[in-house]
Amino acid sequence: MSNKQQLTIQVESLTKQAFKAFGDVIEIDDAQHFPINQGTVERHHDLASVDIGGEAGRPLISIVTCNEWFTLPYKLPLLERHPVGSQAFIPMDNIPIVIAVAEAGESPHPEQIKAFISNGYQGINYHRNVWHMPMLFLAEAQRMIVVDRGGEGNNCDEFPFPEYEIIIRN
Amino acid sequence: MSNKQQLTIQVESLTKQAFKAFGDVIEIDDAQHFPINQGTVERHHDLASVDIGGEAGRPLISIVTCNEWFTLPYKLPLLERHPVGSQAFIPMDNIPIVIAVAEAGESPHPEQIKAFISNGYQGINYHRNVWHMPMLFLAEAQRMIVVDRGGEGNNCDEFPFPEYEIIIRN
Numbered sequence: 001m002s003n004k005q006q007l008t009i010q011v012e013s014l015t016k017q018a019f020k021a022f023g024d025v026i027e028i029d030d031a032q033h034f035p036i037n038q039g040t041v042e043r044h045h046d047l048a049s050v051d052i053g054g055e056a057g058r059p060l061i062s063i064v065t066c067n068e069w070f071t072l073p074y075k076l077p078l079l080e081r082h083p084v085g086s087q088a089f090i091p092m093d094n095i096p097i098v099i100a101v102a103e104a105g106e107s108p109h110p111e112q113i114k115a116f117i118s119n120g121y122q123g124i125n126y127h128r129n130v131w132h133m134p135m136l137f138l139a140e141a142q143r144m145i146v147v148d149r150g151g152e153g154n155n156c157d158e159f160p161f162p163e164y165e166i167i168i169r170n
Numbered sequence: 171m172s173n174k175q176q177l178t179i180q181v182e183s184l185t186k187q188a189f190k191a192f193g194d195v196i197e198i199d200d201a202q203h204f205p206i207n208q209g210t211v212e213r214h215h216d217l218a219s220v221d222i223g224g225e226a227g228r229p230l231i232s233i234v235t236c237n238e239w240f241t242l243p244y245k246l247p248l249l250e251r252h253p254v255g256s257q258a259f260i261p262m263d264n265i266p267i268v269i270a271v272a273e274a275g276e277s278p279h280p281e282q283i284k285a286f287i288s289n290g291y292q293g294i295n296y297h298r299n300v301w302h303m304p305m306l307f308l309a310e311a312q313r314m315i316v317v318d319r320g321g322e323g324n325n326c327d328e329f330p331f332p333e334y335e336i337i338i339r340n
Binding site: 135 | 196197198201205206207208209210211212213214215216217218220222225228229230231232233234235236237238239240247258260261262263264291293295304305306307315316317320
């Protein structure tokens with residue numbers, strides 16, 4: 001029997017308000033928008049603070065695809081953070097994402113972790129240094145656009161919780 | 171009866187090779203890729219040269235939605251270019267896009283315009299100064315991620331063709 005401390009975190013609905021300490025929710029609701037292209041297209045403008053860490057960084061566009069997928073409840077393996085840039089994930093297939101986050105700081109405490117589930121259309125942008133669970137796929141077909149920082153230097157720290165068993169659940 | 175010169179351009183399939191003079195095709199085919207997150211996720215890495223025009227620019231993430239949609243044949247209204255940055259469009263709904271482009275230069279000639287249709291999954295990134303048709307939606311539900319340059323200064327030139335009627339067709 002494990003002598004790890006058990007901790008269960010229930011996912012809540014992703015909203016801009018609930019997520020504001022961690023980053024941006026990339027969605028058209030409540031975004032500034034204006035018509036372009038003779039009115040045929042609506043631009044929902046500047047939805048995320050993309051942070052490439054100054055001149056040494058450059059913005060990358062990548063796509064992530066699924067090798068293995070999961071269901072809830074899910075055991076959180078660790079948190080990670082990117083110390084020199086933001087990282088955005090935007091769905092390409094309208095499949096919800098589950099994320100877990102803790103505010104920027106040297107030592108996130110498990111009791112501070114919050115978990116969210118998206119509505120399928122929402123993307124998120126983790127601000128620099130915000131702790132987050134490695135991205136988790138919930139379906140084989142799931143694909144996401146990633147916009148993050150390229151350039152030299154370490155841009156990933158990991159933080160495990162060896163004394164805890166942390167379960168993300170519906 | 172119009173005395174404009176008629177020009178018909180047939181769309182061709184979008185491929186990296188055919189599009190290389192104009193920008194990047196954002197797709198996982200033939201992209202460098204590597205596993206992340208303990209192998210559960212595959213990252214198809216650095217798919218576009220995002221150009222924010224130096225220190226005065228910053229990368230934007232926006233979403234465009236459809237106010238009006240079109241079918242082919244379609245009369246090309248004009249070409250535009252962005253002189254201080256690239257502009258990427260990535261589909262969120264697996265609906266093909268039709269684009270028309272001409273190479274960077276002061277005065278694009280209609281005979282140099284090429285038109286492409288995507289496979290639904292492909293995005294594109296127009297390089298700085300490449301002439302392109304304003305983005306056209308083919309379905310009401312269509313939505314795209316835009317990654318382009320924010321910051322001061324003019325970043326859009328338009329080039330009409332008053333002496334031509336240019337038709338994009340299947």
